[in-house]
Every structure is written in C-alpha cells, then in structure tokens.
Amino acid sequence: MIEIGFGPQVCGQLSAGASREWLVPDGRGGYAMGTVSGLRTRRYHGLLVVAGETPATRRLGLVSLDAAIIFPSGAQVRLATHEWRSGDVDPRGFELLERFELVDGLPRWRWRVGDLVIERELAMTYGRSCVAVVHRLISGGPVRLTLAAACTWRDAHAERRADGPAPRVEPVADGAVVEGAYRLSGPGWKPVGQWWHGVHHREEAARGLLAEEDLWHAGTFSGELTGPGDTVSVLAWAEDLAEEPPPATDIVAEARRRNRRVVAAAKPAGPVEATLALAADAFVVRTGTGPDVVAGYPWFGAWSRDTMTAYEGLFLHTGRADEGRELLRAYAATLSEGMLANTADTGRVEYNTADATLWFLHAVARHVELTSDTDLADELLPALRTVVDGHLAGTRYGIHADPDDGLLTQGAGGEALTWMDARVYGIPVTPRAGKPVEVNALWINALAAVGSLAGLLEQDAGAAPRAHQQALESFRRRFPSPVGWLYDVVDAPAPTYPLGGATLHDDDLLRPNQLLAWSLPYAPLKPDPAVLRQIGAALLTPLGPRSLAQDSPGFLGRHGGGPAERDGAYHQGTVWPWMIGSWLDACRRAGMSTDEMLIGIDSHLPEFGLGSVSETADGLPPHTATGCPFQAWSVGEVLRVRRS
Structure with a gap:
C-alpha cells in the first residue's frame, strides 16, 4: 500500500491535521472515525459508532478516550484535543504529535513530551461492534496514563444535550455499561459522571448544520507505564455485553492480519491498487440479510444505484465474486414492477430511481462475463426479462419505453430519478424529465446484455433484441447535437411548462452523463477523439x-x-x-x-x-x-x- 503518514508540520497544525480523516470499519456498517489531529470535527466522529438493523441506522456510543500523562512529580500533560463553543481549542494535544500514520490501514499516533514517547493504536473486531484502543510506552517513563471516557448514546445524525437526561451508566467489572447499549472495559476504572458542555464540530458548522453537543464524562481509566513496551488498553463493544472480546492487543494484531489478507486476495499490481483494495473493503458489509454495500461514510447507508455502479470494482476486482453473487441474488429479490429497490435509508423501501435497475443488469452481465458464472446467469435471466418487460410496458414515476422510438423516458412531478437526484426544498435541482442520455445508454446496454446472456444460455431473450435494435437506431439519430457533443436530455418538458406539458425541447447543456454512451460494454456510439477532447477541455x-x-x-x-x-x-x-x-x-x-x-x-x-x-x-x-x-x-x- 502507499505510505500515508504525517509529521509535526501536519499533525501540529490544526487546520491541516483536522482536515484529514481516518476510518476503521467493523464490517457491519459501524465504524470508528476521526482526524489526524484527534479533533472531532463532525457529529459523526467517534470511537464506537454502532450500526442498527440497516447500515444507515447508526448510533454513536463511545466518543473519545482523552489521554493524559501524570508524571511522578504530579505534573500532568493532556494529549487530547477539543474545540468548544467559545472558539477555544483546549486541550491542545495535537501540538505534541510527532507522527501519525496508517499501518496496514489502521491509525497510529505518536506523542512526544521530551524523552517520553507514547503511541496509540486503534482497531475494530471485524463483524462485531467492538473497538480496541491500545496505548504503548515507546520510551521514557515511568508515568501514569489516564483515559477519560467521553460518552453519549444518540442517533449519529443528531446531537445530545445536557438539558435532557444524562446517559445511564451502570458499573460492571473493570468498567461500565452505558445506556444498556455498550460496555467499556479497562484498568483502574473510576466513575465520574459530569457533563462537558458545548463541544463544537467545525465541519458541521461549515455545512450549515447544528454544530454543538454536550458529552458525558462517564469515568476514567488509568494504568501505569513503567518501561518501554508497557500498555494501557481499553475495549468498548455493543451487543453481547457479557461476552468479553479478546485482549485489545490481539484485536489490533488480527485486524492488521485481516487487512493484509484483503489486499492479497485482490492481487494488486502495485501500492495504489493495494490501497484501493483495502479502501473497497470498508464498503462491503454483512447485515442480517447478507452482504451489502455502504454508499459512503460517515452518513450514507445502502443505495442500490451506488452499489451497482461500484459493483465491478468492489467485488470482481477484489476477489469477492462469491459475496457478489450472494448480493446480486438478494437484490434481484427486491424487483417490483420491473424496478430495483433504491434504498431503505429513509426507513421504508423506495423505488424512486430510473437508473439503478439498469446498473443492476449491467452488474449481472459483468459478473457473468468476468467469472463465467453461467449458473447465476441461468438463475437471474428470468428476472432480467421481467425488467425489460416492465420498462416496455411502463412502471412507476412515468418510466417507460416510448413506443415511437424505443427510448426510455422518465419523470414525475417533484421527483429527481436519475443519479442527479438533489432537491432543494423538495424541488429537483436537475429533474431531467424526458429521455436522459445516460439512462438511455444504460437501457441500450441492458437490452444488449440480456440478449447476450440469453444467447450464452441458448435461451429465449424475450423482447430484448427487438427493443434493443429500435432504441439503438433512435439513440444514434436523436442524441448527437449540432454543438458537437450529445444532448443531455431529449424530449424534455420546456422549463416554462409544467411537467407533462405539450412543449418539449432537447437540452444541450454540457454534462458528463453522455460519457456512458461511449464507455459501456454495449455502448450505443463509438467515441470520436475530437468530441472527447472538447468535453475534456470543459469538464x-x-x-x-x-x-x-x-x-x-x-x-x-x-x-x-x-x-x-x-x-x-x-x-x-x-x-x-x-x-x-x-x-x-x-x-x-x-x-x-x-x-x-x-x-x-x-x-x-x-x-x-x-x-x-x-x-x-x-x-x-x-x-x-x-x-x-x-x-x-x-x-x-x-x-x-x-x-x-
């Protein structure tokens, strides 16, 4: 993997260290996440973020372990970093960092106080909501290390404040259970029970969101570091609270071994590919229903459009074809009226997408081509034919193949159904009603893929071949525009008319969506270098x-x-x-x-x-x-x- 590490010029400059974020996933959609400097800049940052029934329903538990060194003289040096409502940054432990690095994908910090050097490492148990934090004396000593546990229990998208009830903390052996939800365990636990008021999250402020919360100092761990190699470790875990995890040092060691196995399975050609293979691992999770994909950290859950667009890279180029097969089968089971479910992040299953289903057909075709898995092709081909039939007959949100030209049209009032799905105050920013270029490139690609899979299996392709020929001819006739590039949308309702109005126009705004018309395996057009240079110069x-x-x-x-x-x-x-x-x-x-x-x-x-x-x-x-x-x-x- 590429070397990722920073010295005091980055670590000790708050704006630099706080703008670089690390992530340690747990394989279930939960994670630990923070910054190089140790400053929590987002409401989502914490050491134990626990996934719920879906990856999107996360809760923040253990927020931080604030380390302080107590010298034999009684002098104290604090290693943590917090920003407060007042604008103060206190303590300023980032100024003592001499090194931050990722080692096998896991974060490691090194603080220096004169000849005393203390290192922190962090890892999670894969497949379990459990974090291990290990502090090791590298040089100097003896000293006492204290670790103040800042806690909460809240929705990861929200805040918790001192004007509500304090978290319930129950003592257990070597620590405490917080809100009955997660357990803390380590040496020398001493309960405290005190609010820290007005913790500020600068990234949330920059995003125009509520940027402050209050944290509960549940208690403090402590242990002696007598000589180099001595450790003080803390564990925090959710679920199965009576089941003690392995020792923290063992968790860190196993996490490193697993990450090396993940990279090796991908057979990378070099350090960049190795780094990307480990990055891909963060998104592939296993829920109660099988493998799935987290669209992004820290706030997204599973979105089928993102999953299917990323499918080939995440699964087929990382040695995960078996998991991918299981995922494709599970997603096929969500098909309804020819459409793939888009997301359940909102708390209900939604089908509000015109392109995710077409990306699904693309993913299946790529899986079969790259793995020669004809059994999966045979199993899913009937479902793929229902997708074609559903789009030809018409389905939700006005999605249907225009019988006059075979091109796919879509649009419904107040909806943004393509990947350009942002809305402001409920109004789509780029609604793209009509016949978007990338949706029709995907449609033509999907029809050809279904025909190819059917031919491979020597089975009936249904309506796909005829529909493909009609749509292909229409695409080549309709989408090239006089300005040189392709129209972004054809047959779009004019902006001054309501959706469904009689006046239509062709939108020639220069966007990258048209790239799919040249890049997909069964792309409708052959790329022209001159056109691509024109697009590249602009985009x-x-x-x-x-x-x-x-x-x-x-x-x-x-x-x-x-x-x-x-x-x-x-x-x-x-x-x-x-x-x-x-x-x-x-x-x-x-x-x-x-x-x-x-x-x-x-x-x-x-x-x-x-x-x-x-x-x-x-x-x-x-x-x-x-x-x-x-x-x-x-x-x-x-x-x-x-x-x-």
Whole structure:
C-alpha cells in the first residue's frame, strides 16, 4: 500500500491535521472515525459508532478516550484535543504529535513530551461492534496514563444535550455499561459522571448544520507505564455485553492480519491498487440479510444505484465474486414492477430511481462475463426479462419505453430519478424529465446484455433484441447535437411548462452523463477523439469530470455552505470522481492515451479521507474535496478502471 503518514508540520497544525480523516470499519456498517489531529470535527466522529438493523441506522456510543500523562512529580500533560463553543481549542494535544500514520490501514499516533514517547493504536473486531484502543510506552517513563471516557448514546445524525437526561451508566467489572447499549472495559476504572458542555464540530458548522453537543464524562481509566513496551488498553463493544472480546492487543494484531489478507486476495499490481483494495473493503458489509454495500461514510447507508455502479470494482476486482453473487441474488429479490429497490435509508423501501435497475443488469452481465458464472446467469435471466418487460410496458414515476422510438423516458412531478437526484426544498435541482442520455445508454446496454446472456444460455431473450435494435437506431439519430457533443436530455418538458406539458425541447447543456454512451460494454456510439477532447477541455479536473461546464448557465464552482447551497451545487459544476471511470473507458475506446489521467486521483488518496476517494470536489481550483470523505462508487470505479 502507499505510505500515508504525517509529521509535526501536519499533525501540529490544526487546520491541516483536522482536515484529514481516518476510518476503521467493523464490517457491519459501524465504524470508528476521526482526524489526524484527534479533533472531532463532525457529529459523526467517534470511537464506537454502532450500526442498527440497516447500515444507515447508526448510533454513536463511545466518543473519545482523552489521554493524559501524570508524571511522578504530579505534573500532568493532556494529549487530547477539543474545540468548544467559545472558539477555544483546549486541550491542545495535537501540538505534541510527532507522527501519525496508517499501518496496514489502521491509525497510529505518536506523542512526544521530551524523552517520553507514547503511541496509540486503534482497531475494530471485524463483524462485531467492538473497538480496541491500545496505548504503548515507546520510551521514557515511568508515568501514569489516564483515559477519560467521553460518552453519549444518540442517533449519529443528531446531537445530545445536557438539558435532557444524562446517559445511564451502570458499573460492571473493570468498567461500565452505558445506556444498556455498550460496555467499556479497562484498568483502574473510576466513575465520574459530569457533563462537558458545548463541544463544537467545525465541519458541521461549515455545512450549515447544528454544530454543538454536550458529552458525558462517564469515568476514567488509568494504568501505569513503567518501561518501554508497557500498555494501557481499553475495549468498548455493543451487543453481547457479557461476552468479553479478546485482549485489545490481539484485536489490533488480527485486524492488521485481516487487512493484509484483503489486499492479497485482490492481487494488486502495485501500492495504489493495494490501497484501493483495502479502501473497497470498508464498503462491503454483512447485515442480517447478507452482504451489502455502504454508499459512503460517515452518513450514507445502502443505495442500490451506488452499489451497482461500484459493483465491478468492489467485488470482481477484489476477489469477492462469491459475496457478489450472494448480493446480486438478494437484490434481484427486491424487483417490483420491473424496478430495483433504491434504498431503505429513509426507513421504508423506495423505488424512486430510473437508473439503478439498469446498473443492476449491467452488474449481472459483468459478473457473468468476468467469472463465467453461467449458473447465476441461468438463475437471474428470468428476472432480467421481467425488467425489460416492465420498462416496455411502463412502471412507476412515468418510466417507460416510448413506443415511437424505443427510448426510455422518465419523470414525475417533484421527483429527481436519475443519479442527479438533489432537491432543494423538495424541488429537483436537475429533474431531467424526458429521455436522459445516460439512462438511455444504460437501457441500450441492458437490452444488449440480456440478449447476450440469453444467447450464452441458448435461451429465449424475450423482447430484448427487438427493443434493443429500435432504441439503438433512435439513440444514434436523436442524441448527437449540432454543438458537437450529445444532448443531455431529449424530449424534455420546456422549463416554462409544467411537467407533462405539450412543449418539449432537447437540452444541450454540457454534462458528463453522455460519457456512458461511449464507455459501456454495449455502448450505443463509438467515441470520436475530437468530441472527447472538447468535453475534456470543459469538464475534466484532476479528480474527475465536473457535472456541468463552467460556461453553462447555473454553474456553481464551490460545493459548500448550508444544505440548500450544497444541494443546489451538487450537480451544477461539482466534480464527481466516480465518473473518471467512464471518461477513461471512452478515451481508451477512442485510442487516446490515458497514462497520466489518474495522477490527480492517486495524489488525492492521502489528502482527505485517508487511503480512499471522496464523494465530490469543488468544480473550481484547487478542487477541494467535499461530501463523504469515503465513497463507494468513487473507490469502485477508480479501482475498476485501473485494472481494466
């Protein structure tokens, strides 16, 4: 893997250290997460974040373990870092950090106080909501180390305040149980029971959200560090509270071994691919119903569009084909009226997507092609034919194949059904009602894939071949525009008319959606190098294509501010790294060199979500990363295209 580590120039500068985030997943959708400096900048940061029935229903438990060194003289040095409502940063333990690094994907901090050096390591038990935090004396001593446990128990998206009841803390051997939900265990436990008021989260403030909460100092652990090699460790775990986990040092060692196995199974060609393979592992989780994919950390759960777009990279290029087969079968079981369920993050199963189902057909076809798994093809082909039939007959949200030209049209009042699904105050920013270019590229690709799978199995392809021919001919006739690139949407309701009005137009705004028309396995068009150069000049950045050209009306170059501002810019110029895969595929098919096109992404790996790829970035330089620091389809597509 690539080396990711920072010295005092980054660790000791709060703005630098606090803008780089680490993630340790538990394989179930829960995690530990924080920053290089140790400052919690998000409401989502904590040492034990527990997934519920779905990966999206997470709760924050153990927030932090604030370390302090007690010297024989009685002098105390605090190693933690907090920011408060007043703007004060206290304590300032980040100033004592001489090194932060990821070792086999796990974070390690090293503080120096004169000749005294203390190291902290952290890991989670894979498949269980359990975190282990180990402190080791490297040099100097003897000293006493105390660890103040700051606790809560709340929805990960919310805050908890001192004007409500304090968390219930019950004493048990070597620690306590908090709210009956999770247990703390370590040496020298001493109950405290005190509110810490006004902890500030600077990233939440920047996002226009509530940025303060109160934390409960449940108690403090303590232990002696007499000489180099001595450790003081704390465990925290949810569920099966009476079942003691292995020793913390064993958990860290096993987590390292597992991460090395994950990388080896992917058979990476070099350190960047190895880093991406481990990054991909964070998103593949196992719930009570089987394998699934977390779309992004820290706030997303499972979204079928993201899952299927990332599928090939996350599963087929990491040695996870068996898990992938299980996932595809489970998702096929959600098909209804020819549509794949989109998400259950909202608390109910939703089918509000025009493209996720088509990505599902693509994922199945890629799985069969890369693994020769004809048994899965035989099992799922009937379901795939129902998708084709459902779209030809018409399904939810006005999604149907136009009988006149065979192209897929979609749209319903107040809905944003494509991947460009942001809404402000309930109004879609980019509704794209009509016939979007990437939806129809996916439709044509899906029809061809169903025909190919049926031919492989020597079975009836149903309506797919005829529908494919009609849609292909219509696409080639309708989507090329006089300006050189492809229309983003054809037969779109005119902006001045209500949805479904009689006046239609073709939208020629320059967006990256058209890349799928050249990049998919059964793409409807052959790429023209001149057209791609024209698109690249307008859209391409070091982290991927912008979602809208800079000279287009409505372009917004910064993806920041409050929820309305962020959602308004989400698809109006913001960069989306996941689309670098389609860009590179299209360029390769056009015979263009792509050797230098991933340098920006590679350089991004140690910049934001450490070892991973962000959800989005600003459309204007320096293309600051935004959105989720760890995003599944960004990682999946970058890994896929590197290995293709």
